[in-house]
Amino acid sequence: MIELRDRADLTPSEQLLKHDDPLADDFLTLPEAELKSLAIQFNHRLHYAFQENKFTYKFAYHPKLLQVVKSQIVWVLNQLSKPSTNDEDVGDEQYIYLSFMRVQDALAMSCPYLCGIPSLTAIWGFMHHYQREFNQLIESGILFEFTSFSFFIRSEDVRSTAKLTEPNSVVQKRTISNAKRPTIRSEILADLEIDIVIRVKGRERLSNYISELKASLPRAFAGGDLFQPTISSGVNWLKIFSSQSELFQNIKGAPAHGRWLYPSIQQPSDFDELELQISGGNANIPVSLGYHLLEAPTQRENALTECHAYAENVLGIAKRVNPIDVRFSGRTHYFEQAFWSLESSNETILIKNYRN
Template sequence: MKKLCDVLQIEDNTEKQATLKKVFMPYSACIDIDGCEKEALTVLLNLSTHRKGSPCGDWLDIERAKSYLKDQADIDASLAEIKWFHTHNLKFPDCRVKEQRLIAKPLSTSESFISSVSLDQGLGWAHNSAVYRHTLWLLNSFNWQSESVNILSLVQEENPVWLELLQEFGLNIKQQDLLLKTIELQIPASTFPDSVSPYSKQLRFPWNNDYLSVTPVVSHAIQREIEVKARDKASKLSFVTSALPNSASIGNLCGSLGGYMKALNYPLDVKSVAEQTLAASRNKSGKYFDDFQVTNYKICQVLNRLIGAEPLKNQKQREKARKVQSKILRKQIALWMLPLIELRDIEDAEPHNQQLEHDDPLVKSFLSLPESEFPSLVHELNQRLHFVFQENKFTAKFAYHPKLIQVVKAQIVWVLEQLSKPSDHEDAAREQQYIYLSSLRVQDAVAMSSPYLCGAPSLTAIWGFMHHYQREFNKLVNSDSPFEFSRFAFYVRTENIQSTAKLTEPNSLAKSRTLSNAKRPTIRSERLADLEIDLVIRVDSDSRISDFLSELRAALPAAFAGGALYQPLILSQIDWLRTFSSKSELFHVLKGIPAYGSWLYPSEKQPTNFNELEHLITEDADNLPVSIGYHLLEHPTERENSITDCHAYAENALGIAKRLNPIEVRFSGRDHFFDNAFWALESTSATILIKNDRN
């Protein structure tokens, strides 16, 4: 933690002035001011005096600081803005929301996820940009006596040290009493708007046999925490910057940053790699194996750790590291064998077609042997793998390394044992139906799944697509037994996120009561994603979904996560919509999808704060932050302009999902997939979350 006394010792005046301003801004971690209270108050007051016509050249100018509190107009302006202090910013990102504010704490819940409940409920401000500076001296935080405080909270507590200091700077006792009364009057424990602004979003969710509309709002505490983490050099979290217009009108945090707000940046990072197909592998190298998977930089790091190139302190750490690295090696060996596995799948699926001649004895054995005899190929595959190591200049040193011989062989044994396992038998007692949508193209989906996160589509958006699909489909079929699309599994083939700004439609006149041009709303840059996705939807109904294929095609929504949804190109000849009533048949199709994509699985481990999130991501690179739903700030109530009978304000909840490569899904088996891959909506009195469903 920085100390103000250290900043004051900086000899270079330009650097000192820049640092003094920065450390007292809301985007910086709180600075320790013990022993320098007078200097801290001086800087805070000078921040409020700083304006375009009269810039402050010295943040430690005491006379200028005192002049602010001696000017009644400045005091009145500060008092007038207290009623616009908030815990959650209704004007983010659209500053057209006006005359509304929100002070609240999230409802109590036992669920684990990241929301503002884990942070101190700091106050922000959002109102008129012209008076933005008058809030700085009251709201900007610092550390004093080991606590995070600001002038507002110290006055509220009637701290004698600070009341005396304020009096010394010109705020007399009468003004202090007025300030205290204004704080007590204007900052209640909670306050909500009486009506929903037309510029605030509303989302509908099923609730008590009806629908509830939810307006998501951003937490000032979480946004500030993200800004602080982004500037912490020790943090291993990844961030991206978004630019917002009219920043001072949005709020004090956004205004202090000039509109350049940080958000977590965790894309799925999947791209189509045509070279990983069987045909490409054969054409490129004449081999049936994808050698890149066991010779790339990532695997070199893994092998280095396995031979002890990075010594660890104790036996427990070594065992844990060896277990983790062995698991990664196992996955890469499976991917190395994938073209051969795919060839076996093709020949098994088309046994009557003329088989190709294969001049490689190992390939012949793999294709001709019964699956139960795959373990007999361990020796040949082990030799082949070490030969691949030997032929590559980066991995040559690992070939037949004494510390790798056993561990490499053990992973090959594991892979072959998984491949030799008999198929799971269908559970006839639990007949279920599934819709499989494959290779759907999405253009311009919203990559900002919440104001805090850029990456995978919001899980509530995916669930909303599925629910909309269900409603449209039921309208078309008008069946006596309505179909319920209850849960989904999500696979991404490709993802491409880019920052762009779209031209908005004109929606108002430049001048009223006269002929004038139409004008457009402010153009705001957005981060949008082009995706290619697969979706598996479980259907609950007494009727057969396979009887309504034409209706399923007709009812497919045209929008997905804010983007446009398209079927695969006709030239691709992909059967993009299929129905299944057998888990085994569906899984047989799913286990052969491209290895370059990624499944998004629910995770049992969920963080409750950003430190835990950082630990989980660092511990396992396959852990991915996602937007998993909403944490309610109030119990649903009637509210003017709500699109449903009941309405509630809520903040975004962040959680963790797990990326799984299709090869891992294949080896985990059918039952593991149907038990662990599906997401479903779960609503409680305090939360609306998309979670793992095992029913």
């Protein structure tokens, strides 16, 4: 019901579903400031639902639950009816919101010993590639810097597959012959539907470059292919926001079956601690955060850059956050906790929580 109300607020022309239930109609049509008046009706409805189920009927109007249940309902309605606050001064920051993006055949193996969420360095690489392509396309003296990203996974389908390697020999030598492939390569790939919010710094208005932003969007993402939503869906998949309030109004109604990927404050120092943190609750998930250098960069023959160093993958913890929790935590919490950015030193290259 909350998602339906949000969708109607974002697209005023959309007609709300008509319900025979007067409580549902009131929840969808009343102004936010008046939602608190529905607390008593929601309380009665919950206890009626308890009575209708043979497993929960004994909890209906139970003395130990009456006050607890009512307090929870009042708290939720109070959160929904809070007035929007004015934006803080964010200077030259703007936001690109890519929604309902489809990724096919992304590498689910973010490193040799971790399967699941794509590597965060791969997502950062996509964003940095986007920045370079966009700045090159506009050919302007004003450059935009893509500083951090926030990541939302609507759905994920991980599967094991096998692909043929490239041919490297022929069946018969010294004559025209068919090519041979040395082996079959086993891979674990993922199909994703995602949203990405990109924080951008620049003095020009990004809204003047909508067509350039669409044209420069990279087609590669984490080893797979990135596609915009189908035209038939009618989704406006690229939006620009200069106001944090307007952006939060759009993202707070994300579907409850998806999850935001937040940086975790506490990171493990060894594998035992990693196992302990991911077994402590289903909100924590292991991710590949970047690389730890095993040596000082040095010059090597045939290296792609001037200096080369051997490195090891760094595993860390990210939090899967329910969109409902994002809504109730508020705008300030989202912009302080949900964004990832690059942090490098002489020893590490990591994707961590964004800091101003």
